[in-house]
Amino acid sequence: MKAIEVKTSRPYKVLLGSGLIASAGNLIKEVIKAPRLMVITDDIVVALYGEIVRNSLIEAGYEVDFFIIENGEKSKSLPVYGAILDYLADKAYTRTDAIVALGGGVVGDLAGFVAATYLRGIEFVQIPTTLLSQIDSSVGGKTAIDLDAGKNLVGAFWQPSLVIADVDTLQSLPDKEIENGLGELIKYACLIGGETFDIVANGFGKALERVIELSIQYKRDIVEADEKENGVRTFLNLGHTLAHGIEQLSGYSFTHGKAVSLGIIAIAKAQLKLNKLSQTDYDKLLSLYELYGLDTELPYGISELVKVACVDKKASGKNIKLVVMDGIGNCRVQNTALDALEEYFK
Ligand SMILES: NC(=O)c1ccc[n+]([C@@H]2O[C@H](COP(=O)([O-])OP(=O)(O)OC[C@H]3O[C@@H](n4cnc5c(N)ncnc54)[C@H](O)[C@@H]3O)[C@@H](O)[C@H]2O)c1
Ligand SMILES: [Zn+2]
Known part of the structure; x- marks a missing residue:
């Protein structure tokens, strides 16, 4: 124990x-x-x-x-x-x-x-x-x-x-609930990188307990630094801006985790296009999605999704705190104007 x-x-x-x-x-x-x-x-x-x-x-x-x-x-x-x-x-x-x-x-x-x-x-x-x-x-x-x-x-x-x-x-747990957890596990893999990413990218198997431990330790560090979500706790929202939109538009037929995995790959694609994420890291992430048979295409149009994201409670004023990925294990919070969000994901 x-x-x-x-x-x-x-x-x-x-x-x-x-x-x-x-x-x-x-x-x-x-x-x-x-x-x-x-x-x-x-x-x-x-x-x-x-x-x-x-x-x-x-x-x-x-x-x-x-x-x-x-x-x-x-x-x-x-x-x-x-x-x-x-x-x-x-x-x-x-x-x-x-x-x-x-x-x-x-x-x-x-x-x-x-x-x-x-x-x-x-x-x-x-x-x-x-x-x-x-x-x-x-x-x-x-x-x-x-x-x-x-x-x-x-x-x-x-x-x-x-x-x-x-x-x-x-x-x-039924498969659907494993898939649900997998979305958040991919989130931790992208935020932490290193061993966490490698375990998830190799299909965790016997290392499940270890990857749970690494995820809890990461969340612990974040929560200790920012108990009331005024700062670094925002990192835990990686992939969640679009995910909330996807869940809502699907009438919650998409699991939260599946929506998060789609939200993360959308961020990765946008960062790749902006030359902020390397092709190597993008490809590593893509093979992870292939391993688990996860979709990489957004199921709804970006303008529709952004509209839903804009009424989300995490949007404060005219800006949204978007968590972006500059590399696997290297994420950052970017203050993004709501009217620039659609352009970012296009
Ligand atoms: N507080 C937070 O920081 C935080 C973070 C993320 C998500 N959430 C919330 O968590 C909720 C989702 O949690 P969840 O995904 O665990 O959903 P859940 O609690 O609905 O569980 C999913 C399903 O699995 C069943 N189940 C639970 N344990 C099982 C087991 N061991 N074997 C078989 N079936 C089992 C449940 O009966 C349920 O039908 C959402 O409401 C979300 O808002 C909270
Ligand atoms: Zn979540």
């Missing part, structure tokens, strides 16, 4: 390894003294890992309740959020009790926001069970729910007290 320390305003550890959920109770016990834990999970994850986690928490001496949401983004909503708060209040959960988020990013974001706000904030533990949530959403303390007007419009920065990333849980 690896322990990665995250030194944010409230420091915590990310534990990474095999077979960890079976000892979740004892691992949590070292950090959280709460007598009661409310496990928030979804219908798919509870069927796979609910029992093993429940038993481990009970064995460690916790009193345990479960709140099971329907799987999928739709549950990151005000009604579901409200129902969980009511359930906590009905059961008389106090400030010394805690929340456990068992599942992917949907569960993590929702349960984290519940923890951030119930009684003005109680402790919580993340047990991420998707590739995306292990490399990205479970670390860093961003919690949120969606509104009809858009994704993640209500939320809080609230760091977990512990993250338990058990790589064995990834074995039950």
Whole structure:
């Protein structure tokens, strides 16, 4: 088991390894003294890992309740959020009790926001069970729910007290969810370069745990430097400007990860055309896309995509902070005027 320390305003550890959920109770016990834990999970994850986690928490001496949401983004909503708060209040959960988020990013974001706000904030533990949530959403303390007007419009920065990333849980992930995580993995490969890029470019296989570790370490460094996203945390948005547009125009039939992978290759093409990215690096990236059978052509016209990107909440004023790639492992934030964006991608 690896322990990665995250030194944010409230420091915590990310534990990474095999077979960890079976000892979740004892691992949590070292950090959280709460007598009661409310496990928030979804219908798919509870069927796979609910029992093993429940038993481990009970064995460690916790009193345990479960709140099971329907799987999928739709549950990151005000009604579901409200129902969980009511359930906590009905059961008389106090400030010394805690929340456990068992599942992917949907569960993590929702349960984290519940923890951030119930009684003005109680402790919580993340047990991420998707590739995306292990490399990205479970670390860093961003919690949120969606509104009809858009994704993640209500939320809080609230760091977990512990993250338990058990790589064995990834074995039950359907292909679509691997593809979803792959988009973010390619993002890290491009941001970090070096060993991270090489592992992803070689089809990770046995090095999956190592590449998850490298991704978490990178995210940790970024989050430590910029906990509230005022600066370098923007780097994590590589490929995301167009990705949000693609997701929205497809009515969310494209996974986030697939959209991110398309957003990244579009940036690479633009940089190549501007002679800011070498042909060698571009070709390396292209072979990675070939290896995973990923599309490299945008599914929508650039003007349409840019229009959607411009109403995105990450666009501030007349400029957008576009993350561009000058080389693999060499990215930079470029302030780009919204009306120059279409030209940039053309
Ligand atoms: N907070 C952040 O920093 C951050 C970063 C990136 C993404 N996010 C958020 O994360 C969410 C997406 O997360 P996600 O991709 O993990 O989606 P998800 O939580 O919806 O999980 C995807 C699907 O996989 C299922 N699943 C989960 N674990 C499984 C397992 N081990 N085996 C089989 N099936 C399993 C789930 O039931 C679900 O149907 C989005 O809402 C996004 O906004 C947050
Ligand atoms: Zn993302």
